[in-house]
Amino acid sequence: MGPLALYIHWPFCVSKCPYCDFNSHVRAQVDVAAWESALLADMAHEAALVPGRKLSSIFFGGGTPSLMPPALVERLIAEAERRWGFAEDIEITLEANPSSVEAANFHDLARTGVNRVSLGLQSLDDQTLEFLGRAHDVEEGLAALDTAQQAFGRVSFDLIYARPGQSLDDWQAELDRALGFGTGHMSLYQLTIEPGTRFETLVRTGKLIPADDDHCADLFELNRSMMTAAGLPAYEISNHAKPGQESRHNLTYWRYEDYIGIGPGAHGRRLDSATERHKKPENFLSAVERNGNGLKVEQPLSAATRAMEALMMGLRLAEGVDLAALSDKTGLTAAQMVDGAAIDQLAGLGLLDAAGGRLMISPRGMPLLDALLPKIIADI
Template identity: 90%
Template sequence: MHERDHRKPTVNKSATGPLALYVHWPFCVSKCPYCDFNSHVREQVDLVAWQAALLADMAHEAALTPGRKLSSIFFGGGTPSLMPPALVETLIAAAERLWGFEENTEITLEANPSSVEAANFHDLAEAGVNRVSLGLQSLDDQTLEFLGRAHDVEEGLAALDTAQQAFDRVSFDLIYARPGQSLEDWQKELDRALSFGTGHLSLYQLTIEPGTRFETLVRTGKLVPADDDHCADLFELNRSIMTAAGLPAYEISNHAKPGQESRHNLTYWRYEDYVGIGPGAHGRRLDSATERHKKPENFLSAVERNGNGLKVEQALSPETRAMEALMMGLRLAEGVDLDALAEKTGLAAAQMVDQKSVNHLSGLGLLDAAGGRLTISPRGMPLLDALLPKIIADI
């Protein structure tokens, strides 16, 4: 631990800047075998109770962040497209009343591409949602079945068409590095995905997360993941195809036309303040970390008992904030401005990064450290998880 006498005073300029708001809706129709998100299947959901709880949780956060406006709202899950549009409208109106909106506030909702949920898209747009993120996941029916998705390709593309009619901005997700997936197959799928003309695509490598059904299948030898070299080749293919199509990677897994980047997710990656409400939601505000109770029933009980769903509220040290900011920011093509981070945390750059490792990795062409900005190179980005422990100082 470094002596505090060597630090600059900590300055939190974000204390008066705009905020992002995350709202977690934890319910799903079924649990996907690769998913480790906080999602739950329930036969019935008491919408009156949930509306009251989310409004109370929101009001608690607003009272702690006076004078700040929202730059974005993100409804995540779970499956927030299962929320009645009237509930979404109520939450958006409450957020605007409690904080106020920045100009052109981005309001995103994650949606499953089923015909039932797509039927609500126009009503959700009327409720105030102006951006939707669709979980298509694949353009192959056999793969969708493997991934445990309830929709097929035809239904998913119909939902995409409805979304493009209803919302100003549309993004969708695809999962790659599936077992048996060749470079040729993936290239064809990407070419087809680009033909739909959305301004944003999220391309996620299939990872085997602890506690999922896929992890059990791998452990018992019934599922063999793609090897690292093949995953790297697929990643490079993503970069070349998407860049050529005018949707370069602005984050390790996210590609967008200029101006179509997710404002909300950039708040996370740039380590700016955001508040999270709903079961299991995390937040970073006023140099503190917050976490809500994860199980839906426990969250409701906490709100009834305390007026909010908080499970953890903990002040973060400058060292922890620097580490988190680097871990998030180095995912971005723009990298991290070390001088700005030093001003925000009160730590000198030498206290945040291992300069010897930075010099070595820079010489290998895996990162760039010019002008006080640290950026992972295109060559280094597939190795990001291995590079981070080398780059970030032992603080």
């Protein structure tokens, strides 16, 4: 069987960023002991359902998991190893805000077994950081990056582009500076206006004008050219890495392998079923106390749904999707999963490549991925 990954969600943040639609919550106090007990119980429930498979990766996401006490992180890692066992080269990632307070814990977190950190730098411009609602400034963020590079074997950081008023020259200069820090992985995310966020309200009231599609496409092409030239080609639509530095945990998602999700709002895919935990922290704790786990949804997935999800995830990758392997997983033929006529047409336009039974979106087609997927995936 393929790799098994574990995602652990820590839902708490110091403040809510105006662009963020993740399951994050601001609380004046957090009962760490109660959360340790609940997360361990949630983990035990999943381990009983999926025994005998070693973990290839663990990912602490949020929220802001760098706010977790290192002792709690260590306890969860130790319990995961006890329950499943670890692959020899397990990747253990923790998302972190680049504040001085959280960076002070980086060396302690490294001693718990965390060997990869993903920093939310988001920008190298103080005015932009204020616009994005970030609690750190550039100086503090870069100091945290330096500490992270000393503490962890692998470091990645995020930047947000297509910000209002951002020119190509501005972004090129910022990206050039970012490449100078020497990390093996960078995530470049286009600013999107998500429903329910403060930014959506600003757009709706005319107080924020998003970048237009043509300008976003130009910025995306700049990402591709600069990152490739620097030796960090795109292996996924928004993620760039030196060879061997790709996020193995995220590849588990994109390759549609099994992953366990515990903690508030966490999603999982295991044993051909979809799982989802209660989102609100208090509801999650109540569910664990009541049922011994935080599950809100546990639903078997049909072969057609699994094929659709695998295509939607896998076509984000530069490597694309092996249709024969997906047929083996789902029992469906390629003709049942994808629209052959649409593929021929899009291949003729240079938007995808279907040679050798592997379906791949071309660099030219990747900016249009959201529009291409409904054409490619068969009506199943």
